Amino acid sequence: MRVGAATTGQDGVGLNVRLLGGVDVLTHEGRIALGGAKPRAILALLALQPGTAISAEHMVDAVWGDQPPPSVRASIQVHVSNLRRALSAAGVEPLVETRGSGYAFVADPSLVDVHRFEVDSRRARVAFSAGDFAAACVRARSARATWNGVPLAGLGGVPFVGARVTALEDEYLALIDLYADIEMALGRPADVVSDLEWSVNEHPYREPTWARLAVALYRSGRQVDALARLRTVRRLLAEDLGLEPSAELVALETSILNHDPVLRGVLDRGGDAGTRMGDAIIESRLPPARPLIGREGLLSSILDSLDDTRLLTIVGPGGVGKTSVAVTAAASLTHVSARFADLSAVSDPGGLLPTVLAAVGVRSDDLSQGPTVLVAALRSFRSPLLVVDNCEHLLDDAAALIVDLLDRCPGLRVVATSREPLRVPGERLVKCPPLSRADAISLFVARAQATDRDYAVGDDGADVVGSLVERLDGLPLAIELFAARVHSFSAQEMLHRLSDEELLTTSWRSTSSDRHRNLQEAVGWSYRMLDDDERTCLRRMAVFGGSFNAEDVRAVCEPASPDVLHQLVVRSLVVAERLTVGVRYRLLAPVRAFAAGLLALDADCADVRERLVARVCAWAGQVAT
Incomplete structure (x- = not known):
């Protein structure tokens, strides 16, 4: 295939920075001598991210790897200087500038063939999706003409090259598929x-x-x-x-x-x-999900993030609706092959790989070959998206598998749900919070009408329903559990009867999954994953009727270490709210009810309550003075 046409610019020299089929800088006069593999690798690394400052440390890792020579920083300066000198001698204005302790490619991105290829490919896909096949054909042919063979040829031993080449080749194969669709449509x-x-x-x-x-x-x-x-x-x-x-x-x-x-x-x-x-x-296999209420902004944020993020983890407490949000987000994406892996029934790490294999739709009798089979299956999809649900109880193993898949499948994106982050490089966190009062009321009414189609919020009064959903802390699972009881109780009766025990034990029918059958199971799922110090501190926090600060926790709960409170926040059992007076913490109603039931059985329950009284008295004394 021929080289894409050079872009006229740089005072008419017709500059073309070629990364497809080799690493070269071409002008109307011909090819500029850039030197050996290292300066070409530096130029390629910068040109692939135009306008982005790349630090010397990152450049060392990307170009030299784990064992750079002692003088590597001086070598970078020499290579960049030689590049500038060679370009200047050919009448080319500087392409690389120093930015702080690093460097950046500062020329127009359209001078780089990879950028033109990606832009034309993306526009071809948009035009095809819109039904403008003629325009799509023009763009696809332009992208194909720009492709000039193996990307970054001659840099095979450079650390950053392998993954980037694989990603670009996947994009080219996707373009071939798209071009076939376009031509057949025509x-x-x-x-x-x-x-x-x-x-x-x-x-x-x-x-x-x-x-x-x-x-x-x-x-x-x-x-x-x-x-x-x-x-x-x-x-x-x-x-x-x-x-x-x-x-x-x-x-x-x-x-x-x-x-x-x-x-x-x-x-x-x-x-x-x-x-x-x-x-x-391009077929997606996702579980059904009912229309979401009050999650429009969250869904929009997730979909925007997936444009430039390969691993997105939705975090939040049990019962907040992470799974529904993840499934709805995946179903909202067009032209993806989405698969859903539910880890909630996987009790040990040995069941993780078979579960994901089954979700993708493949089987491997030899689990030693399972990862290879899984990677091959995912790479056979166009725009694969894997939803991995309920990672928290297999956190390390799930994180390791996801990282491995992302490394070996450059086109793959993963949406994970967990009560705590996976804590791996490249992970973007999106918090799934409880619903606002207005949205919680809307959810209650919608689910109540699924039980009794004649139900209207006026039957109970908006204030009463509002008080009930506030008592339920806006948790969708809690709201749905209680809304299903409107055929037996009014909202006022439910609010009046709402003890800790009723809050925790109101259940779905037995067909529901164990972890979401009732709020006790939802909270207990998270509680069982805590260590002894975290469990003790959480139980003691039940004495706080409202919000509290870190000093309150230290004085009343006597945690084994300052990190315990942080871990409970990370694991979505304690809510942290940043206010003008500082960070305040609180327990959601189901968590507090669960912890209070356990605290009552502790031998030191009376001591904890005495420390709370002493803390309140000390605070009152400070206010009085």
Whole structure:
């Protein structure tokens, strides 16, 4: 393939920073001599992140790795100086500037072929999704013309290169698939057969590409060849990976055998058949989720974050609705292959990998090969998204597996839910808080109407319902549990009867999962994962009727270490609120009720209460003076 056209700029020198097919700087006069592998690697590292200052420390790790020479910082300065000198001699204004203790690529990003490739690919996908196939074709062809072979060729031994090359090659393969969809939508299936043949020969386990090839052959009048290709991929999956083809591929084979009209590529009211063919390949398998109430801002934040984040963890206390938010966010994304792995029933680390394998839709009898099989399956999806639910009780093992998958599957994104962070590099945390009073009332009414369709908030009065949901601390699980009882009790009666015991033991039918059958199980799930010091401190916190500060905890609860309070906050059992007077803490109603029941059984319960009285008296004395 040819080099993409150079971008005119830099006083008309026609500058093109090429990273696809090698690392070069080209002008109208030809190629500029940049030196050996190290200066090229430095230029590539900077050009891949235009405008971003990269510190010398990061540059050392990325270019030299774990064992840099003692004089590595001086070497960086020399290489950057030589790059500037070579570019200046060719009439090119500086591309690299010093920024603090690091360097940045400061030229227009459009001078870099990788940037032009990514922009054209993204615009082609947007145009195709909008149904503008002609515009999508122009952009896709421009992106293909920019591709010039193996990215960063000649830098194979440089540490940062491997993962970046894999990611770029995945983007190119996705572009080939997209271009095939576009051309078939325009009625030109024969024009993409050779591209797809090349793609499956180079990457034989990408089932979506095999599917496109079969459809392109069928639409070109080559049914026999289409079926032959499907037999080929079936054999490769069985012999090399021990896998059966996906349900989508089996269904496609049946459609081709039966001459299904949808494969002809004829436009109808349902949209273009080529588009529908692509959508069938990009299939999400997610559990059903009821419409969310009061989570619009949270969902928007999650979807925005997933544009540039590969690992997003939704954290919050039990019963706050993390799973529903994660599933709804995943279902809101278009053109992704989403899979859902629920870890709540996994009691030990040995069950983690089989559970995720099953969620992805593959089976491996030899668990030693399980990670390889899982990676191959995920890499066969276009835009894979894995939702890993309930990580908290397998935190270290779940985190290790997720990190490994992200390292080996550059196109993968993961949404995890947990009552505490995974604490791994690159993780972005999104807190799932309890609902506001207004949203909590709306949820109560909606769920009450699911039980009694004639229910209206006026039956109880908005103030009474508001008081009830406030007593439930805005926790969706608690609200849904009590809303389901409107056929037996009014909101006023529920509020009047709402003791700690009733709060904790009001239950779903036995069909609900154990951990969410009632609030006692939800809180107990988290409590069982605490160490002895954390459990003791949490029980003692039940004496606080409202909010409290860290000094109150130290004086009344006598934690074994200052870190105990922090760990309880991290594990979503204590709520921290930053106010003008400083940080205040509180226990959500179900957590306080649970802890109070256990505190009453402790031998030192009376001592804790006496320390609370002494603390209050000391505070009152300070106020009086």
